Amino acid sequence: MLFNSLSFAVFLIIVLALYYAPLFNWANKKRILLLSSYVFYGLWNPPLILLLWISTIVDWTAGNKLAKEENQNKRKFWLLLSMFVNLGFLAFFKYGDFLLENFVMFMDAIGVEFHVQPMDIILPMGISFYTFQTMSYTIDIYKKKIKPANTFLDFALYVTFFPQLVAGPIVRAKDLITQFYEPKKATINQFLFGLFSLTLGLFMKVVLADTLLSETSDTVFDSRNVLSFWDALAGTLAFSGQILFDFAGYSTCAIGIALMLGIILPDNFKYPYASVGFSEFWKRWHISLSTWLRDYLYIPLGGSHNGLIKTYVVLMITMLLGGLWHGAAWTFVVWGALHGTYLILERIQKKYLPFKITPFNGFFLAILTYACINTTWVFFRAKDFVTAKNMVGSLFYINPEGEKVLESFDIIKVFTVITILFLCHWIMRNTSVKSVSEKIPSWLLGVIWAIMFVLIVIAQGTGEQFIYFQF
């Protein structure tokens, strides 16, 4: 089920009515939330709930065994079992065809003729998110950082909690499961701010991403021809805005819906396009994934404690795998490699050419950072390397005679939206929507809320899936 759909509106109203009806105790309310979460997921593809159940049962069992077991070998066994099941799901469902395709290419390269039909495996929605979430639970228990969930219901709800089930934020057990231990009820202000956040998230998705930017981005990236500089630039900027509004929109909806239930989810985006440097970008973009990769990949691999070269290698491995997490294609690996390279270069600059960031040079550095990040989006969005190569060529003005596929108004529209987006991020980089909304008059916030709602209704939307569902 999509947040930007009428069926979700009906679903949410029913869930909220049941949740706040004075008919059920807390345990039953949690059961309602769990059942609702399965309905939320099952309305897309019912059989794939089985995967959720398997993941839930395996990690629940592994977590309990790890908590009780003292024998190190047996503890390792339970940890490896959890990793094997979760990563096995990912490997099969997400990377099965990719691995097969690359194996065939490898066999061809060494002269062995090998033909095999693609498996055409369906990608279970949100598998990358919930497998990472359940793995963090087991790993944290293995490291004795947390205790197992009090009840199976708490754990199952942690794995399946519908607001963040299919596209995050990837929430840690210590941050979410503990919230299920005590009855939760949103205050009136929490509830209304959650509703405001839901409206804001839908506005980002339906109006900004789908209506204003997606068509330009699709036109440019679906073109098989070499494009002119302005088309390539507008298409890349459009995608940078589209993916932000799409994904940050989803996270904002998720946080808002959870807040309406009295549950606090962590921020996932903090105005990333105003980042001054790439390490700051990753502290602001998809925060729950970048901290996950830091805690469960970068640090276990050695982090920054084993010398400069090894740190860079570990950083690069983390970013390569982070790229691959987004999709089973080499273009995503290149996207990760570019980010890894940027992070390494930034560390080198900080070590050998340090300089003070002021508000003045910070603004220009933020533009520079944003420009570099846009180059990476080309590989993220392009469906193959030919398209990516053509796009990069056009962006660096190698193809001055390239084809024009966008009308003038499309280009003006994209530049206007992206300029406003960048300025908003710069102005908001040290604050939050919540604190701004507390400072402005109620009537003004009401007008803003109404404008967003009216534009969502007028845009209507086409029920486009969120981009991150495919990851």
Place this chain on the structure above:
Amino acid sequence: MNLKQTLLIAITISFIVLGSWETYWRSQGYYPTLDDNKDLWAVQRSKVTKATSNDVVLMGSSRVLFDIQLDEWEAETGKRPIQLASAGATPLPLFSDIVNNSDYTGTVVVGVTPGLFFSTTYPMAPPWKRVQTRVNYYQDRTFAQRLNHQISLPFQNNLAFMVSFEEKGYADEINLNGLLKRIRIGNRTGNKMMPPFHEFSNIALDRNTKMKDRTATDTAFANTVKAVWAFYQQDPHPPEKEATMTFFLKDAKKFKDRGGSLVLLRCPSSGRDRMGENMDLPRTELWDDLVTQANVPSYHFEDYDQLNQFICPEDSHLSGPDAQIFTTELTKIMIQDSVLTNSKTN
């Protein structure tokens, strides 16, 4: 922060603005209509799975959609047909889907609009892709999508500003994207500009489609539609007779072999459209050969006095009243030929 007051202000403003928005568009002549989208189509497609050998499935392009009126068909035969024709589409992929992905053994009426039927077998070509997208959607649609469709119907039926079109490019689109598309600054791409294409029909829940009265009575309006046909006919593609016929006849044989009844139907055209069809897609070369090879009951409007008297207001489709007469007369002929039975009397 007084969010209760904020919400109240937001609701009040939203109510006033959306109410005004609805009033404005109604004053501009818009009214609530259903969108002939893939959801509406999929609901009809799902009926084929339960259809019996007494049922009739209609497929083809917009001519079958406009010219066959389900009420009249039902009145004559006692059975309401399942309308699966799609505007601007070839029936080939749909017929193939029904033949290969269902056990249906009833009657299939395939509309043959020469420019579309013989156009292509290339999956990415618009006439193929339009209907293939619907076939795929029917197979893949989720429960959530089915639910969304059902919930959206009351909104579509009651709000004029909810007018929407699955296929982009309609001049009547009044959602935010459609309104932004009206803004043009020069012609940077150098692409030929399509004349404004206005919706000229209304569709019901069961996809029974009728030409808007205005198309038949307002010549200027009908001319805007003719201008769109002329735009598409600027660069006519030669028919792909061999590929399309081979593809169709293979499925036709399979369908007949399992006991299904296939009927070919050529609906009327007139004016410039008919002239162009006679020139570029001559009957003797295409229709007659198809009928001979398919060896199934076939109805060409030119062959029947009852069917060849109509003038299409925009050259390609019948007006509502004419479509009613056409359907009545056609079904009478088909019953007379024992191609159809009247389940009320039999």
